[in-house]
Amino acid sequence: MVFLIILIVLILLYVFLLIPRLPRRDMSALTKVDYAHRGLWNAQRPENSLSAFRSAVDAGYGIELDVHRTKDGVLVVHHDDNLKRVCGVDRRIAQSTLAEVRACHLSGTDEVVPTFDEVLTAVGGRVPLIVELKVEQNVDSLCSAVRERMQRYNGLWCMESFDPRAVQWFRKNAPEIIRGQLAFGLGGEAAHKGVKPLTAFFISTLMQHVLSRPDFLAYEAISEHGLNLPMRLVRLMRPWMVAWTIRSQAALDKTRGKYDIAIFEGFVPPAKRS
Template structure:
């Protein structure tokens, strides 16, 4: 009986240690990470359907810069290995065109219009020229497979950029790439309470939602769906590891005020948050 109790106790301890190991972020707290939490992030730029400014477009980024908001944007590679700023895997929603972004060359993509406006899909370097270090960038790496070529190309594009930026991804392999090759860049793990409809298998949904893949990339911050702010896994990150947290994607003033009490900063769209929220949080 005593042996059984001992075995059970050892198993419990091992499970607890395994949980801590798998969920731990980068343990060395970085001051430069805290700098990013002082800003609010315009989700895909400061776009507006009313003003006919599409998401992830050059005028959306210009508007964010002029309004004094940091910028969240999405990057992925084209068929000819160029880096473009575009959220969806496919072109249907934004360009009324069939097919995946990665099956088109940059030249072909440049022929398309964003939401029937005059604006085109921007190349990442075009965005860097517009922002020019005026506000920080939160760069989401779209990585639908195990191929990390996007990370390599992004790193190359950022080599000569002197503004502030950090990276994030739902795919922990992107974080691992930067952990190995550019450990000095602040990196964040995106997560959610995933559903079956998200196209993620059951095991990955379970692990990712509970941040149990943090061991892969050891993130500096966590960006989580704000609707699940009270999820135990996220609360443990704040309580045990004191890791900075970003709320996504907040779409109104009341939710923004609530998020500023539970998160370190917010990623927003659809409204202009009052910057005083950050001061009061």
Template sequence: MTALDPVFLKTPIAHRALHGEGRPENSRAAVRAAVAAGYGIEIDLQPSADGEAMVFHDYDLRRLTGETGVIRTRDAAELGRIALSGGDGEGIPTLREILAIVGGRVPLLVELKDQHGRMGPTDGALEAAAARALAGYTGPLAVMSFNGHAVARMGALRPDIPRGLTTSAFDEALWPHMPEELRARLREAPEFERSGAMFISHEHTDLDRPRVADIRATGVPVLSWTIRSEAEERAARRLAQNVTFEGYRAAVPA
């Protein structure tokens, strides 16, 4: 099992890359800006209909493009022609395209979005797509997911890539589709040990949770998400070793 590169604990990580005016989230432009600024990069993956890992956060196209419909029902070529809102017309990128842009110059944290809706067993399609795209990539790299089954599957496919569990308070406001019984169970990161995760990335407003403290006490690295101000960063760093940020410029250590 490959350990998490120490650079993930010192270089602030731009959430969905360094998005902002003219640079949509998870876009090529946002990735280029993050590389230029020396930030680490967090991106999200969704599957295309023809088995490509696409860099896109939502299940549906509506919020981030002028289209509607579920992203996994379109093939990669079609998705590549769908312009991201707020950008210069560039389409949805594949993971392969983003890897070519980053080129190992900054740490890259790749989140596989849950396809189950209840964090249950997956069909493996997204994990397989990610594993194919990541073959041969060199540079600081880690993968993670809220879904522990996806984390475990990535471990089976690519045991050489460090993997982590994304964790949360699972409040109803952010997870309205989940029943409280399930949210209560997920708050305690039940899949952490089974998944083989070697780090967690936890919701920054919930970093004082005893379960997080127990994981930290075993020497497991704790990252945090999503930080939106210098004040939030200062608070998060009391309990987490690094931050995933957006909406401001985190300081890059010399």
């Protein structure tokens, strides 16, 4: 009997940890388009480049992009915390000045890492944005800088992050902004990309919701398989669901009805959602 009581208490505690933002907030305005992952990029247009973002806008897609803060406090748009993969230069963004970052070219082209300001100017509110915050040891400064800049932006947007501290920051300091928690399941594509096992476990069990209480869960769609108890429980609470990263039309078709938003790359889906 005692064991049963303890088990019930633990189950209820776990369910409490999983709860998203309640009551559910309306973010339907953000669900009318699919989102180009790091812009609509290809061999000629590097990821997270101004040309990739302009191409996404011209095609009518929303945009998912990544924001870092440089050593001298400037917001720039780039995925990795290091420039090596895309620019061929082993330099961490958070430890570099804007001038040092801008000295590096994207994928051998003439384009450089754009500032957040440049991207917002190029988009001009014409399509919605999902802004992923890339946190190192700068949660407060990064979050406050993004919030301050977006207060002067006229367009639909929301924020997301893998780091629950960033999502929690917006929960506490800017609750009016729609916020999302990024996550993946154990065994998914992201699980073997240098994520520490304990961190991967915490992310995959979705217990970070206790800090972030997100409006939406941005989940690696290919890792939602099998029993996946955390996802089954969270879905009962009806948060908005965002699928990443979709790489074919067939995979995109499978997300319909299960996810409210899809983030895609590597192919060009119909611009208008059916």
